[in-house]
Amino acid sequence: MTTTSPSPSSLAGRSVGRVGFGTMQLPGPGVWGPPADRDRAIGVLRTAVDHGVTHLDTADFYGPEVANHLIRDALFPYPDTLLIATKVGVRRDDTRAWLPAAAPAELTHQVHGNLRNLRRDRLDLVYLRVGGDGLLDHDPTPFEESWGTLAELVTKGDIGCLGLSGIVPGHLPRATAIAPVAAVQNRYNLFDRGSxxxxxxxxxxxxxFVPYFPLGTTARRRASVLTEVADGLAASPAQVALAWLLNRHPGILLIPGTGDPGHLLENLGAAEVAGRMSDADMARLTALSS
Structure with missing residues (x-):
């Protein structure tokens, strides 16, 4: 078995590799419905774990429910080393929109749905999605009420640890006054540093810090620098973009997603590329602004 990262990190009290796997791309187009090739999606999940991935990121609103069913069917009974993080606070409607859903009853329903669909007695890590890409309108539920609801579910044993997603810095002290924050997910990558x-x-x-969309979009006017660094390292641009994140700070954990087995293995190779990246390479990449 190949180890995806030479330096495991701590997440929700567990030791995990710094390169994990996100499941958002496993359902059908628009993160809706089943994948075109279910066996291929199952195979990607099994290959990820076989190659040392110990951190999966998912949500019951991926599909909806499709990603979690795929995880269950591919990997249950789960290895003791596998941490599965999920997210709540969002629902999908019949138009496939992404809508906030953070009222106490909604969150409790979502947590129980994740438990059922993943076939777990307790969820390792649950993120409250507060805002960010694709969410329409604004949830009227006060943040403290939503966070407090999840904290109660930790006390009841349904959840192990809590995280936040799509936040601004001011959310952290408000959250920690109620319950510890085990991790944060925000959009962040080489070309988008808004967080x-x-x-x-x-x-x-x-x-x-667990950035979502860690590969981002490679703008044409910046692609030459990324390509030059990648060529010098005998790596792909995607590997270099992920390696930049790994070298940015040891507290960053990655969850790149794909439904392609080849891209999966390419992404998992980013840890090795990070180890070969020079300070000059990092400086050139860091100089790119969003």
Missing amino acids: EDVHHACTEAAIP
Whole structure:
């Protein structure tokens, strides 16, 4: 078995490799319905774990329910080393929109749905999705009420640890006054550093930062620098973009997703590329602004 990262990190009290796997791309187009090739999706999940992935990121609203059913069917009974993180606070309607759903009853229903669909007695890590890409309108539920509901479910034993997603730095003190924050997920990558302030706040508080969309979009005017660095390292641009994140700070954990077995193995190779990246390479990449 291949280890995806030479330096495991701590997440929700567990030791995990720094390169994990996100399941958002496993359902059908628009993160809706089943995949075109279910066996291929199952195979990607099994290959990820076979190659040392110990951190999966999912949500019951991927599909909806499709991603969690795939995880269950591919990997149950789960290895003791596998941490599965999920998210709540969002629902999908018949138009396939992404809508906030963070009222106490909604969150409790979502947690129980994740438990059932993943076939678990307790969820390792649950993120409250507060805002961010694709969410329409604004949930009227006060943040403290939503977070407090999840904290009660930790006390009841349904959840192990809590995280936050799509936040601004001000959410952290408000959350920690009620319950510890085990991790934060915000959009952040080589070409989109709009959450730099959140990353900095997590670094200061020693909270793991798990960027979603870690590959981002390669803008044409910047692609030449990325390609030049990749060519010098005999790596792909995607590997270099992920390696930049790994070298940015040891508290960053990655969850790149794909439904392609070849892309999966390419992404898992980012840890090795990070080890070969020079300070000059990092400086050139860091100089790119969003």
